[in-house]
Amino acid sequence: MSGIGHEAAAVQVLTRAVQLDNEKKFSEALACYEQGIRLLLQAAKEVQDESKRSHFRKKTEEYLSRAEAMKEAAAKQRTLARTHTQIQIDAGATGYSYKTIFEPLIDKTLSSATVEDAYIRSTHQIYNFLQFCELLVHKAECLKLIVLQTTRDPGDHRTQHSRLEEIQHSLKKHNVTLTIEYSDTIHDREIRFDNGWIIKIGRGLDYFRKAEGRFSLGWSDYHFRECHQTTVDIFHQTSVK
Structure with missing residues (x-):
């Protein structure tokens, strides 16, 4: 030849x-x-x-x-074909940042993530979503798309949408598209990575308690934040087919 x-x-x-x-x-x-x-x-x-x-x-x-x-x-x-990991987070526990939960699931094959969470509405919930996006952009080098499926804030949808659009514009500067989908019928809280991982969290991304103050540990680094009680179930899609 x-x-x-x-x-x-x-x-x-x-x-x-x-x-x-x-x-x-x-x-x-x-x-x-x-x-x-x-x-x-x-x-x-x-x-x-x-x-x-x-x-x-x-x-x-x-x-x-x-x-x-x-x-x-x-x-x-x-x-990991038959993997199912369950993490029980007790009320008041610390050390369960998004980095702790999600970083082990991020690899070079991850290009998109879908967040299905009905409650990405209020200021702190949108900050939580922003923290999650920052982790993905930092660790998922092939990331191209994040899809957010949530409900409209009945009290102030305009502010909710404006804040999410700000995240959307910021992600675009890092060559990541954020697609925002609103629905009134979302009930599940689930995060899906296209490398096969499915993460179900009882409280969605909103499992942290409020920090004690703006100058307290945990204000910016969620590793130090106290948590609400919740359960995290982590599956690989090959184990749930």
Whole structure:
């Protein structure tokens, strides 16, 4: 097979790898990435054009990085196929920040998150949602979309919407789209990550007590906030099919 032939074959296989990657079929994606990388390396050896050879090397590095992410994700998916973790949070307990609950579930395959919570209305509830968004933007390097499904504040929907729009505009600066969907029939409190994780929290994101003061520990770092009593159930979608 000529250099051109290897290049064409690599493009075909790697295109399939990206498709499987997007479909969260990590094991299949890994196999295609590995095959495509081998073809790309062979094509690089056979071309004479140094600029093209440099391009092949750069693309190879990119796909190697993605293949490594697929390897980790596939291993985690196999290990956690029957996972159900339940966290009981007692009234007054501390140490249950969003980082503690959600960060272990965030990886390089996470590109979207859906928050279904009827009570993202009042000032502190919207701040809670903002804290959650900040964590995702900070830790989920491939994040592209956050969907919020909530109810309208019957007392002051205009202020609620204005504040959520402000978060929406801020996220856009980080190349993340926030879609806001209002419904009067939402009852469940559930967060879904497109890497397969489903998190159900009895109180939704609003499980923290008010901080003692603006200059008290816990005002900005929720690790120090006292909690209301609630239960967190964490599933992987492979365990609930």
